[in-house]
Amino acid sequence: xxxxxxxxGLFSLSALLIVxxxxxxxxGVTPKEQGEVLLEQYCSGEDYFSDKKTFRASAIGESLxxxxxxxxARSNAQSELAKTINSTMQVVGDNYVSSTEFNNKxxxxxxFNEMARTIVNEQLRGAVKICEKFTKTSEGKFKCYMAIxxxxxxxxxxxxxxxxxxxxxxxxxxxxxxxxxxxxxxxQMSN
Numbered sequence: 001x002x003x004x005x006x007x008x009g010l011f012s013l014s015a016l017l018i019v020x021x022x023x024x025x026x027x028g029v030t031p032k033e034q035g036e037v038l039l040e041q042y043c044s045g046e047d048y049f050s051d052k053k054t055f056r057a058s059a060i061g062e063s064l065x066x067x068x069x070x071x072x073a074r075s076n077a078q079s080e081l082a083k084t085i086n087s088t089m090q091v092v093g094d095n096y097v098s099s100t101e102f103n104n105k106x107x108x109x110x111x112f113n114e115m116a117r118t119i120v121n122e123q124l125r126g127a128v129k130i131c132e133k134f135t136k137t138s139e140g141k142f143k144c145y146m147a148i149x150x151x152x153x154x155x156x157x158x159x160x161x162x163x164x165x166x167x168x169x170x171x172x173x174x175x176x177x178x179x180x181x182x183x184x185x186x187x188q189m190s191n
Contacts, residue, residue, distance in 0.1 A: 059074075061073030064140065097109045
């Protein structure tokens with residue numbers, strides 16, 4: 001019995017030493033030594049994140065033509081901005097309708113979501129460019145880095161204007177409650 005315990009103990013000790021040695025070898029290797037290269041992406045990072053007052057998006061466009069790279073970057077940034085706004089407005093609409101006493105919740109929710117898509121598409125034209133940088137790759141292509149933003153207050157004002165005109169919602173629509181729900185969603189996005 002002692003002989004078996006001694007063999008199990010030696011086996012366990014050997015296994016620990018092998019694992020321990022391997023871990024020490026891997027700890028000394030940095031990502032750079034493994035061939036990884038840190039890239040700097042312009043018009044990106046914390047300064048370009050959405051916050052409780054502003055929706056923001058960053059994107060890249062690449063082309064052999066400088067203006068085409070700029071158009072691609074703008075289009076990509078608008079697409080990202082639209083996704084963020086649409087998902088936020090869907091949450092706002094769902095939360096607002098759920099917190100009120102509308103008799104036809106499903107229909108009202110669909111109206112909110114449909115209206116959000118329309119308003120976002122209209123408002124994207126008013127998105128302001130806050131950063132734009134160009135680089136040229138070793139292959140001779142132009143890269144445009146771009147960040148755009150859209151005021152949350154302007155978006156909610158346009159939304160309010162439309163909701164006030166909708167006959168299905170007008171009688172029961174409460175702007176203050178809607179704005180409060182919107183601000184809660186923006187606060188969560190900021191965090």
